[in-house]
Amino acid sequence: MARTIGSHGPKTMEAIRKAGLRLIFEHGYAAMSLRQLAAEVGVQSGSLYNHISTKQELLFVLIRDHINELLRQLDRALQGKQGPADKLRAFVAFHVSYHMTKKREVFIANSELRSLEPKNYEEIVALRGAYERRLAEILTEGVTQGEFEVVDIQVATFAILSLLTGLTAWYRPGGRLTKEAIVAAHEKLVLSGVAPGATPARAQTKRAPSPDVTARGRPEGG
Amino acid sequence: MARTIGSHGPKTMEAIRKAGLRLIFEHGYAAMSLRQLAAEVGVQSGSLYNHISTKQELLFVLIRDHINELLRQLDRALQGKQGPADKLRAFVAFHVSYHMTKKREVFIANSELRSLEPKNYEEIVALRGAYERRLAEILTEGVTQGEFEVVDIQVATFAILSLLTGLTAWYRPGGRLTKEAIVAAHEKLVLSGVAPGATPARAQTKRAPSPDVTARGRPEGG
Amino acid sequence: MARTIGSHGPKTMEAIRKAGLRLIFEHGYAAMSLRQLAAEVGVQSGSLYNHISTKQELLFVLIRDHINELLRQLDRALQGKQGPADKLRAFVAFHVSYHMTKKREVFIANSELRSLEPKNYEEIVALRGAYERRLAEILTEGVTQGEFEVVDIQVATFAILSLLTGLTAWYRPGGRLTKEAIVAAHEKLVLSGVAPGATPARAQTKRAPSPDVTARGRPEGG
Amino acid sequence: MARTIGSHGPKTMEAIRKAGLRLIFEHGYAAMSLRQLAAEVGVQSGSLYNHISTKQELLFVLIRDHINELLRQLDRALQGKQGPADKLRAFVAFHVSYHMTKKREVFIANSELRSLEPKNYEEIVALRGAYERRLAEILTEGVTQGEFEVVDIQVATFAILSLLTGLTAWYRPGGRLTKEAIVAAHEKLVLSGVAPGATPARAQTKRAPSPDVTARGRPEGG
DNA sequence: AATGAATGAGATTTCATTCAT
DNA sequence: AATGAATGAAATCTCATTCAT
Numbered sequence A, B, C, D: 001m002a003r004t005i006g007s008h009g010p011k012t013m014e015a016i017r018k019a020g021l022r023l024i025f026e027h028g029y030a031a032m033s034l035r036q037l038a039a040e041v042g043v044q045s046g047s048l049y050n051h052i053s054t055k056q057e058l059l060f061v062l063i064r065d066h067i068n069e070l071l072r073q074l075d076r077a078l079q080g081k082q083g084p085a086d087k088l089r090a091f092v093a094f095h096v097s098y099h100m101t102k103k104r105e106v107f108i109a110n111s112e113l114r115s116l117e118p119k120n121y122e123e124i125v126a127l128r129g130a131y132e133r134r135l136a137e138i139l140t141e142g143v144t145q146g147e148f149e150v151v152d153i154q155v156a157t158f159a160i161l162s163l164l165t166g167l168t169a170w171y172r173p174g175g176r177l178t179k180e181a182i183v184a185a186h187e188k189l190v191l192s193g194v195a196p197g198a199t200p201a202r203a204q205t206k207r208a209p210s211p212d213v214t215a216r217g218r219p220e221g222g
Numbered sequence E: 001a002a003t004g005a006a007t008g009a010g011a012t013t014t015c016a017t018t019c020a021t
Numbered sequence F: 001a002a003t004g005a006a007t008g009a010a011a012t013c014t015c016a017t018t019c020a021t
Helices: A011-027 A034-041 A045-050 A055-078 A084-101 A103-111 A118-144 A153-169 A179-194 B011-027 B034-041 B045-050 B055-078 B084-101 B103-111 B118-144 B153-169 B179-194 C011-027 C034-041 C045-050 C055-078 C084-101 C103-111 C118-144 C153-169 C179-193 D011-027 D034-041 D045-050 D055-078 D084-101 D103-111 D118-144 D153-169 D179-193
Strands: none
Touching (some): A011 A034, A011 A045, A011 A055, A034 A045, A055 A084, A055 A103, A055 A118, A084 A103, A084 A118, A084 A153, A084 A179, A153 A179, A153 B153, A153 B179, A179 B153, A179 B179, B011 B034, B011 B045, B011 B055, B011 B103, B034 B045, B055 B084, B055 B103, B055 B118, B084 B118, B084 B179, B103 B153, B118 B153, B153 B179, C011 C045, C011 C103, C055 C084, C055 C103, C084 C118, C084 C153, C084 C179, C118 C153, C153 C179, C153 D153, C153 D179, C179 D153, C179 D179, D011 D045, D011 D103, D034 D045, D055 D084, D055 D118, D084 D103, D084 D118, D084 D153, D084 D179, D103 D153, D118 D153, D153 D179
16 A cells, blocks of 8 residues: 555656665575565565566676677777787776776676576676687787787687686775776786786697587586 | 485584585575575575584684685695795795696685675684785785885785685686696796896885785775 | 467457456466466466456456356346246256356356455455345245245245255266256256145244345355 | 365365365355365465365366266166167266265266366267266167157257256255255156157258267367 | 556465474 | 474565545
8 A cells, every 4th residue: 555665656666776786796596585675765675576587687687788888988998009008908907996896796797697596697608709800810819920929719718718707705895905906917917918928838738629628518418 | 405314413514514515606605595505505595504603703713714724735845945946936836736636626715805794704804814915924024125026015925815815717628738837837937927137116115114015904894 | 388489469358358367267467377377378477467457366367257247147047037947947947057157157256256345345245146146036925926935035045056056067968868968967957845735843933034145145244 | 374274185185075065065166265175175375286276277186076976877877778768867877976975076077078178078069978978879770770769869969968967956965855855857858758649740851961960169268 | 647666465385303102 | 413394584576446646
């Protein structure tokens, strides 16, 4: 009888997304209950279903929208950059900066993939692949032109992404370092990391190169 | 599924650990139910309580034992190594190798910290700090001696750990590359990454160094 | 599914009745949700309340209107018929024909009585009693005049109604038999069934006739 | 903490069946809640799941077990009966008697078929077909030997079953009539009903006989 | 007369945990 | 050390109904 207080109208969906991001980031998807979420939003838990169709769909939408935005902005950041070093520097700068402002989205998009149902999982992994490919192409170009040296491009791609993404685990705005310092620290590591130089001999491939490292299916391929 | 006929004897605890590792790795702690676990082990869920006291305690023990073992073996791997470059190479080689054989333990110890109750969380974070400090010390030594160059030691420490740990996300035995190649690929990235060289200027510290980057409390300090 | 654009005007009530009949027939009253009903009609579920006051009232109206129509048409069908056999034949023919065209209404009126609230239930049962009485009177007249022979009029009344109503469970237009054949098949069974003939001895009444067979209250008198 | 009062051990399943039968009979499957059921049994609703796997499965088991028992006992009742009239009389006597003692099971098995999921539905309909076939065979035999006369065997089969089953709607033990009287009343109707005699002309088949009356799929063929 | 968002209750089912046997 | 049955809480989701717009 009569609407009580709490969030109304079209703002509710936005409130759900925001609270959902926070709760999933803090507790994880499985551990977040829709009751918690509803309480945060200020509605009854049943009311959530006027805006989302399932809990799973909420996760999916949050991740998908994030990755799409990420891709869109990456392409903008790379626009006009020439040469592998410039491109790599731009990639690192963009990635780090973006991850500092979208910490939660990024964290969830990386850690909750396993919570996606197969169909959703595949869609997201395809999008993520597009992002990874941008980096792989930059590395390939650099190696081809002799500007970069890596043992294996696939491994380097994953390692660099992992290195860069790691900061979501510790970054908090207002910390000791400026944004610029953090970006610089990562640029140094990555650009030096792929610089040609006296280090271990080139890797031995066990057999003809196959794309199976790339596959990166569900952990343990369930 | 079921084993002989209601798993008996002292092997049950071992089976619980093994199955628990696998299930938490695959589904996450919150999403793993003790019924699943019991089914995997071949007992009724009530029987688990002859071996563990709570679900939380199982997680705690798995993580704690893993980190202790990790530390023990790290120290052995570093024994006798002289000079920062040698030490760093040993650290990388050990870390990567170990992570290839204990993929699940490593993954869980990184991703399920947030599922630990505060008391347990603190104990684990303290242990993890010890591990991180080994690397930080190596880097400090290298920087001091002019062999390494990094923008910020804290950031470099976390970034390198993140880089190295990333392989749990894609590594599967029997892939395209030999273990040695994978180790080499990581060594190259890390050792080059900290090598002195012409890269961006040193970072500006916003204010007097404070330990808050290190703190790395529960995400957002729940 | 959706109609033009949010079903308008006075046709909506008719659409609700039609869709309601179909859904209750198919899934049962309790299993039909007003959301389903609204979707079928092409409106939001809240809009139903411009036309009905409650779900229960919709059921009641559907059943009441059906029985009233049934009675009205029965009386027309019996008009002018003379003699019990003629009347019984007319009753059977009408009942079967009507049930073939109003399959859903008939089925619901028989199977969803228990879903009526007490007040509604009583009103409907009273109406139904009027219908049953028409048949009981025909049988009584026939027995009195020696044209029919039954063991017990009450039992025969219920049994014949049950026999006739059974066809709602299997009848589908366009089947193997013509309408006329189906009517004929039922006429044969019923008229033969009450025909005098060499069959088991007359029944023993346990005690003085009481009306409790007639009562036919809620099953088990809830 | 500590088991409270309420039904224990292996008796619980029996209590669930009994209470389930009663509640489904009274309210219908969809309208019966597992909370109600649990309350009736004297346990928490979650505890039901130690004995059943889903609500649907409970319904299925109740119906399946009933029909199996029905078939078993029918065959026993028909054993040694010779000639269609004798067999038909035995069939009627058995059916009516059994329905008087298993009123709820019978009612549910007839009225809740639509609540079965497709797979379960098919299994039950197959069993029910076996029962119907017993009657159809008796009628066929009688017609062949000239002892019976019906317009259409399929229609007669369904009509007789409907006639006989109708008594679950009104029968209550302790009523006006003895069991024997009730049996006799039905025997008279059925045996007379199929007796050869002067009644309407034989039915016209619209086209070559096809088995589609038999099909009797889900109402309206969902 | 329709919408869309809300309520509060309740649905089925799952969960970690307990405990007599 | 294992079972099987129980608890009580909580999970996700659906429901009939209301009402401002």
